[in-house]
Amino acid sequence: MNRWFFVTFLGIIIVVGTVALFVLPPNTANAPGGLTWVTERGNADILRNISIHPGDAVTSPLGITGEARGTWFFEASFPVTLTDWDGKIIAQLPAQAIGDWMTEEYVPFGVTLTFDTPTPGDPTVNRGFLILQKDNPSGLPEHDDALEIPVIFK
Secondary structure, rough: HHHHHHHHHHHHHEEEEHHHHHHHEEEEEOOEEEEEEOOOOOOOOOOOOOOOOOOEEOOOEEEEEEEEEHHHHHHEEEEEEEEEOOEEEEEEEEEOOOOOOOOEEEEEEEEEOOOOOOOOOOOOOOOEEEEOOOOOOOOOHOOOOEEEEEEEEE
């Protein structure tokens, strides 16, 4: 009886841990400068104070502001993409630095995306991702990084 309980308990822990790994949003704890985010490469101090949070309901036009380290920019911008649940690009524009971007400090940025909202009804159609991508003029994969924020279209 004890062995069955242990195996069942261990199985539940593994399932819950796996679900949490793929479902929980990528944001981390509050840092002295505001909310920081963990990017795909695990960088936790690159982006902060982003105006859109995981699970936010969004509509067009969508204004996005925040702060990114100057190393995230190239020529004062970085790509921002909005996709539907299937990965189809709905909107894409570069976020523009507001101020001097040639620094390793945080630089404010902003962008406004205009898009056609997917048809309401099916919950999978009303979901998507806001992707903030490090500008990588070299094209080398080791310099790629991004932050994906799940959103809901209203």
